[in-house]
Amino acid sequence: MKRTLTAVALLVAVTGGGLGWYLHGKQPLRDGELRLDQLQAPVTVRYDERGVPHIRAEHEADLYRALGYVHAQDRLFQMEILRRLARGELAEVLGEKLVATDRLFRTLGIRAHADEYATRLDRDSPAGRALLAYLDGINQYQTSRPLPLEFDLLGIEPRPFSVADTLSVAGYMAYSFAAAFRTEPLLTHVRDQLGADYLEVFDLDWHPQGVVGPALADGDWQDLAAIARLSHAALQGSGLPQFEGSNAWAVAGNRTASGKPLLAGDPHIRFAVPAVWYEAHLQAPGFELYGYHQALNPVASLGHNRDFAWSLTMFQNDDVDLIAERVNPNNPAQVWYQGRWVDLQSRSETIEVKDGEPVQLTLRRSPHGPLINDALGENAGSTPIALWWAFLETDNPILDAFYQLNRADSLDKARAAAQKIEAPGLNVVWANASGDIGWWAAARLPLRPAGVNPNFILDGASGEAEKPGWHPFSANPQEENPARGYILSANYQPVPASGIEIPGYYNLPDRGQRLNQRLGDAAVKWDLENSQALQLDPGTGYGPRLLAPLLDELRDAAADDQERALVQLLAEWNGDHPLDSVAATLFNQLTYQLAREAMADELGEALFDSLLLTRVLDTALPRLTAAADSPWWNRQGSGQRETRAQIVAAAWRASLAHLRGQLGDDSRAWTWGRAHTLTHEHPLGQQQPLNRLFNVGPFAAPGGHETPNNLSHKVGPAPWPVVYGPSTRRLVDLADADKALGGIPVGQSGVPFDAHYQDQAAAHVAGQYQPQHLSEADVAAHARATLKLLPR
Structure with missing residues (x-):
């Protein structure tokens, strides 16, 4: 018995030691030297107490190549799973149960759109060069260092990350907010099956002329309910971030204790491990930014330096229409469009399935957009429902927009950058140390025929689904240096000075009203302390x-x-x-x-x-x-x-x-x-x-x-x-941006057992803020490790 117990103990010790050695090899390397191809000069990466990299490079391309490398060593699996979700490739590593999710995302057309867009991207533009250098850094990490634990568990074979992957993830982020799949079938059912009296509680106009021409059959309603469930399950079950709402405000210097503008922002995003944001402090000649980055994106979505700061909220404009098409009774491959029968387009795609046979898809498209019924395969009902989505219909140079926003130190530059954001709709709330504050509701807003209410499923045969053009950006809601001394964005319905109607799925006004009541108190001088209390307010009317x-x-x-x-x-x-x-x-x-x-x-x-x-x-x-x-x-x-x-x-x-x-x-x-x-x-x-x-x-x-x-x-x-909830809570007083506060909900690292995997989780839910080191003195004082990246 003693010999047996000794043998078991020895086996456990050996196994434990082997497991420890295996997991140790998966951890990020934050100290020492590494060599990278295509670097023009050495790059220094100093990691602070939270694992935030402070990257200093002599050339911009080196800066983004180094960012890609360090981002990958903390978040490679997040990058991999996000691109697979967006491109409809999860079943290849997770098996048959993910075929329905893959079919949905293939049906949405994100993959096809991204592949086509990638061929048009200007790789010689500053933003294009930044993206290519960043992706190269990711790929160099992937080919030279141990793959994440999750790759081994799932048997993932690595492949290079591409421009199309970045654009696909941008499509997922845009889609993750789309509320139309859940809302429009519901409201249409209430209107058409229950009647106008039942609509009154939803505060919607009754438009009898908007009733879908061909009555939807029971099978069609079942289709729409199934697609809504599938859409929700695909997002909820992914364990990946999804955009939801947000708070942001900018207070002018005459309303702050410091005399300079103060910016506050807390974007509301679905919680996940790892968190959506990756913090990084970037420095190169002529450029410095402390930014928050999304997976596979080299430019920061949120950021600040000593000269300016900005945050985002979701605009929540309705940029998705569901459109019921009329099918030719003599040819099911045609629909009625602008007075004639037109052919549906179709393409074939293949979903690879782990431990299963490939699934062949036929995906159709009407002149209004992809037919979402195809997400249900052979179980689809009789009425094709098309998806019109601004993300698929606009040029949407969002990479250029944020590259410029990362450098927008004046009102003119910030406004010009916001104008390039076309889908999804975002509120850009911005301030600079010179004393300016601004807000732009950034989206390309379609013109619609008079009387059309896009809260309901539209009739594709009647012309009400057509978009004759786009409103100019100048008609969008926006403010610059308002007399009241502050700007607030909290997802309520904005009222533009132009007077145009902007349909959307807006949040209740209560949260915005509560914030506005406090910001409107002229006796208060705002600083970092009372701004924290406002962000952490747990109440509502x-x-x-x-x-x-x-x-x-x-x-x-x-x-x-x-x-x-x-x-x-x-x-x-x-x-x-x-x-x-x-x-x-x-x-x-x-x-x-x-x-x-x-x-x-x-x-x-x-x-x-x-x-x-x-x-x-x-x-x-x-x-x-x-x-x-x-x-x-x-x-x-x-x-x-x-x-x-x-x-x-x-x-x-x-x-x-x-x-x-x-x-x-x-x-x-x-x-x-x-x-x-x-x-x-x-x-x-x-x-x-x-x-x-x-x-x-x-x-x-x-x-x-x-x-x-x-x-x-x-x-x-x-x-x-x-x-x-709050994916970060940021506070930047531009009188002393070196003392900005922030943090993320879990930790910088997505690598299990890493010290920074969950080191911020308890503090974040308790409402504690973390310092964001910007000055050279602070960075040096808080550096815990230094990684030097050298030219090969």
Whole structure:
């Protein structure tokens, strides 16, 4: 027995030692010397206490080549999985279960569009040269260093990264925000199947002339619901970042304590491991920037130096239309377009499948865009639904735009850079040390025929889906140096001075109103400290606004003194979501239950699930609770007319029963921090036991849905996993940009077991800020390792 135990112990020790040696070889190399091809001069990379690289080069091409190399050693698997998702190539490494996701992304046309765009990219432009040098750095890392652990687990064979890969990932980022797949089928169903009275809660105009010409059959509605589910599952199940919203503001010097403009920004993005942003400080003669980079992109999406700073929010304009085509009854390969039958275009593609047979696709396109029914293969219904998407229809020189924005130290330069952003729509909020502040809603906005409401599926045969042209950029919402002394962007619907209508899927105004109320206080002088408090505000006026019309009915529904005390807790609640709040837990459960009791019977489960994933639900619920005579309060098929009071009482009883089942009978234990948690998920962390190896969390999370500290969850029953939130919280006072604050939600590194894999996670959810070292003295003082890249 002793000999056996000794042998087992020895085997464990040897195995453990081998595993340690194996994992050690996968770690980033941050100290020492390496040689790279095509460097013109040595490059120095100093890593600070958070693993942020501070890169100094003598030539711009060397700078971007070095960035590609160090970005790859921290994030190569993220780059690989993102390009595979965007290009519809996941099944090749993950097997047959990912064929549906691949089919969807091939159907969207991102891959084909990127391949064609890559042939037109000007490789001799400054942005083109930067991209090629950056990609070369990635590829040199991939061919010279050990591949990531995930490559070994999945059997991924490395292949070079290309311009088309970068453009494909840009397409994924644009698509990840597209709300049309969930929203337009839902609203069209409500309009055409339930009627105008049911639309009132969504605050939409009723356009009878917009009703789809050929009535959609049951199979078509099933198609649209299936595509919405597929679209959501593809994004949710990828463990990859997805753009959602954001806050940003710029305060002029006459409103700050320092006398110089102050910029604040916290883009709201789906949480994942690794995080979306890669921080890097770049220096070359005539250029310096502390920036936030996306995978496979050499230019920063957010950044600052001593002269200027900028942040982004999603514009949320509607740049996607779903269009029902009329098929020629004598030729199913033709549709009616501008007064005649025209042929559908088609192309063939092949999905390679790990441990399976390749899947052949035939992908069709009408004059309006790709037919999204093809995402369902042979199960598609009878009415082709085309996708018109501005990303596929514009020149969209977004690489050039951000290359220029990385260097935009004046209003004129920043405006010119923003004008080149065409899809997805972005709000650029910018400030410089000279005292200017500016905001540009950047997108190419289509002209539409009068009376057309793109919130609904459009009729491709009637002409209402046509786009006769584009609005000029000057008509977009924008402001420069407004008299009030600050600019705010928080995803609410903007009102342009030009007066044009801009359809979109905008967030509630409540978050923006709360921020505006505080920024509008002329007695406050803004600095880094009070700006932190504003970014971390966990409150909203939405909850009290939604509850106010129901309080008497909730009191009537309360069964005993304990329940009446809970109703009183809601009546006195100010909308804040701190960790110890019971009212926040009760409100969020009741919100879901009200939606279910009132609306699920009319919509059915599939469309109700789609509703829970849309922003129109946020708009609908306060209008519904305020409308006692809304038809939604009546239960379908009950044989009687229910009242709002009856539905509210049912929602109250169901809410309490659920919370007791989940959190216990003692309502004092129903605290927000127990029910609302954040876990950062890795693409491989969807499966046990890999979740324990790759995922980070859970952490109790303050804030909530549409609070300034927007740690947001899907509307649903408790408990609530946080889905998205601040992907960074940045504060830059241009009086002393060397003291800027920031940080990311998990860590710089995407390499498991690296010291910087999750070293910022607990601090970020707790609202702690990290210094961003910009001055030479700070960089030198905080350098923990130095990597020298030398010409080969």
